[in-house]
Amino acid sequence: MALGDNIPLVAAFSLVEAYLLQRIVFEETTYHKVLLYTFIVTLLIQGFFSIIIYPLLLSPVRHLPKVPGSASHSQLIFDTPRGSTPLIWMKTIPNEGIIHMRDNLNTSYILPTNHQALLDVMSTNTYDFEKPWRMRNFLARIIGFGMITSEGVHHKRQRKALTPGFNIKNIRSMYSLMWHKTGLLLDELEKEGKANPMEGTKPEDGVGKIEMGEWATRLTLDIIGPASMGRDFNSIQNKSNKVAESFASILEPTKEKMAFLVMNFTLPQWMAKRVPWRMNNILESETAYLRKTCNEIVQEKRIQLAQSKVSAEDLEADILGTMLLGGDFTDTEMVDQMLTFLAAGHETTASALTWCCYLLHQNPEYQTRLREEIRANIPSGNSPITHQDLESLPLLNGVCQEVLRLYPPVPTTIREAVRGTTVAGKYIPKGTRVVLCPWAINRSPLFWGENGEEFYPERWIDTDKNGNQIPNNNGGASTNFAQITFLHGQRSCIGKDFARAEFRCAVAGVVGRFAFEMQDPNQEIHASGSVTIKPVEGMHLAIRRVEGW
Known part of the structure; x- marks a missing residue:
C-alpha cells in the first residue's frame, strides 16, 4: 500500500511537512537547502509510514497468525536445511x-x-504472484530469461511453445538414452572403486571409494546435453569437463555462495555486480563460458538447418531442434532456454540421486529389497529396457518418490504479490512476499501424518484386486498439493516427468549393480546450497559390486 492510497494520512503528513518547511524557509532562505530539506522530510515521513504505521496498524495481513519474534525472516535465509x-x-x-x-x-x-492456500498461490491466482525482481535479475545473470525467470505473458508464450517437447511420448522415447548413459556411469564407478580400495579391506572384497555427488552431476549433464540440444558433453568418461566445472563453480554448496546469494537478493544488480567480491568474477567468467558454448550450439544447428543437412525428424530429436523448427524464439532466447535446461535439468536430478544414496545407506533393508526387485525384472545393467520396465516397479517408484518428497532439490522459493489478491479467503495486498516451502509442505503432518518425516516408500504402493503391488502417485495424501517438489499449476516444472524418468534409470542402475554405504557411517551430513541442496561434506560412499547383474 502506497502512502498516496490513504488520503487522510496524506493530508495530515502534508500539514506537518508544510509546517516544517515554513520553519526551514524562515531560517534558511537558500533555494537548494529548501529542496534538500523537503526531500529528506518526505523520505522520513514515507519511511515512517511504510515501516511502522502501515504494517503495524493498517496492513490487512497484520491479524493473521504470526511467527513470534522479529528474527523470522533471518531464520528463513540461514536455515539449515532451508x-x-x-x-x-x-x-x-x-x-x-x-x-x-x-x-x-x-x-x-x-x-x-x-x-486451499497452496492451490490459490500456484494455480487459481498464480499470475498474481511473481518471483521478486532482484531474485529474477540475479538468476538471469546465470541462466538468462528462460522458463524459470520469465513472468506474465512472456512465460505463457514460452511455456506454450516448449510444452510439446516435454510430452510423455517424447520423454519415454528418451529412456534408451538415459539407460545407456547410466550403464556408462556404472562402468566408471566400478573402475574408480577398484582404483581406490577402502582402507582395512582386502582386494578380493572389492570395496572401493567414490564421491557420489560429482558422479551424479556428470551423469545428469550427459543426459540433458543430448536431450536438450543434441550435444554430448562426455563428462562421465572425461573428468576434466569445462561445462561440469563451470556449473560446480557456481552451484557448489558453500557458506560463501550462500552469503553471495543473500547479497544479490538484497541489492540491485547494478550495485551487487560492483561489490569487490571474487564470486562476482567467478560468476561472470563461468556464465560467459556457458553462454558462449550454448550460442555456438545454436548457431551450428541453425547452419545445419539452413544447409538442409538434417531432416525435420532429426531436429525434433532434441528440444533445441524443436524450438528451431517452431520459429518462436530468437537466438538469444534459445540460448537462455538452453542455459535453463542445462542448469535445472542436471543439477536437480543429481541432487536427488545423491540424497537417494544417503537414504538407502540409512535404510539398508530397502536397498536390499530394491536390488531384488530390479534384478527380478531387468536381466542386467546392459540389457535394453523400455519405460514400462521401470515405471511398473512399485518399490523403485516408491523409493524415488520418497527421496523427492523428503529432499526436494529446491527446498524453498519466493513469490511476490504483484497486485491485490486472495489466498485461503484472506486478502493479500500488493507487495506481500509468499514463501513456498517444499521441504516443509512435503513433510507436514497435516498431509502426511505423524510419520511425515520418515522414509517410508510403501506409502506410494497400492495393492490391486488381484493382490499385486502397483505404484500410486499420491503417497496416500488427500491432495496433490501435499508434495510440491516440482510445484503445481501453470508455473510447475515443465521437465518434471523428464526428471523422474532420468532419476528412475539412475537409481535402478546404481542399486542394481552395487551395494553401498557411507565410508564413515558416523559422518554427520548437512544439507545446504545456494539454489539446490546438496550435502556440504559430499557423499563419500564405499561401494561393492554385487555379482550376477
Whole structure:
C-alpha cells in the first residue's frame, strides 16, 4: 500500500511537512537547502509510514497468525536445511492456511500451509504472484530469461511453445538414452572403486571409494546435453569437463555462495555486480563460458538447418531442434532456454540421486529389497529396457518418490504479490512476499501424518484386486498439493516427468549393480546450497559390486 492510497494520512503528513518547511524557509532562505530539506522530510515521513504505521496498524495481513519474534525472516535465509524452521512453525502455530512473518523492515511474508492456500498461490491466482525482481535479475545473470525467470505473458508464450517437447511420448522415447548413459556411469564407478580400495579391506572384497555427488552431476549433464540440444558433453568418461566445472563453480554448496546469494537478493544488480567480491568474477567468467558454448550450439544447428543437412525428424530429436523448427524464439532466447535446461535439468536430478544414496545407506533393508526387485525384472545393467520396465516397479517408484518428497532439490522459493489478491479467503495486498516451502509442505503432518518425516516408500504402493503391488502417485495424501517438489499449476516444472524418468534409470542402475554405504557411517551430513541442496561434506560412499547383474 502506497502512502498516496490513504488520503487522510496524506493530508495530515502534508500539514506537518508544510509546517516544517515554513520553519526551514524562515531560517534558511537558500533555494537548494529548501529542496534538500523537503526531500529528506518526505523520505522520513514515507519511511515512517511504510515501516511502522502501515504494517503495524493498517496492513490487512497484520491479524493473521504470526511467527513470534522479529528474527523470522533471518531464520528463513540461514536455515539449515532451508525449510526446516517453517516446518516447525507449521507444527506449532495454529493457522487456517496462512502463517505471517515480517523482515527487519516490516515487509510482510506469508507461508501457505494447507491445500486451499497452496492451490490459490500456484494455480487459481498464480499470475498474481511473481518471483521478486532482484531474485529474477540475479538468476538471469546465470541462466538468462528462460522458463524459470520469465513472468506474465512472456512465460505463457514460452511455456506454450516448449510444452510439446516435454510430452510423455517424447520423454519415454528418451529412456534408451538415459539407460545407456547410466550403464556408462556404472562402468566408471566400478573402475574408480577398484582404483581406490577402502582402507582395512582386502582386494578380493572389492570395496572401493567414490564421491557420489560429482558422479551424479556428470551423469545428469550427459543426459540433458543430448536431450536438450543434441550435444554430448562426455563428462562421465572425461573428468576434466569445462561445462561440469563451470556449473560446480557456481552451484557448489558453500557458506560463501550462500552469503553471495543473500547479497544479490538484497541489492540491485547494478550495485551487487560492483561489490569487490571474487564470486562476482567467478560468476561472470563461468556464465560467459556457458553462454558462449550454448550460442555456438545454436548457431551450428541453425547452419545445419539452413544447409538442409538434417531432416525435420532429426531436429525434433532434441528440444533445441524443436524450438528451431517452431520459429518462436530468437537466438538469444534459445540460448537462455538452453542455459535453463542445462542448469535445472542436471543439477536437480543429481541432487536427488545423491540424497537417494544417503537414504538407502540409512535404510539398508530397502536397498536390499530394491536390488531384488530390479534384478527380478531387468536381466542386467546392459540389457535394453523400455519405460514400462521401470515405471511398473512399485518399490523403485516408491523409493524415488520418497527421496523427492523428503529432499526436494529446491527446498524453498519466493513469490511476490504483484497486485491485490486472495489466498485461503484472506486478502493479500500488493507487495506481500509468499514463501513456498517444499521441504516443509512435503513433510507436514497435516498431509502426511505423524510419520511425515520418515522414509517410508510403501506409502506410494497400492495393492490391486488381484493382490499385486502397483505404484500410486499420491503417497496416500488427500491432495496433490501435499508434495510440491516440482510445484503445481501453470508455473510447475515443465521437465518434471523428464526428471523422474532420468532419476528412475539412475537409481535402478546404481542399486542394481552395487551395494553401498557411507565410508564413515558416523559422518554427520548437512544439507545446504545456494539454489539446490546438496550435502556440504559430499557423499563419500564405499561401494561393492554385487555379482550376477
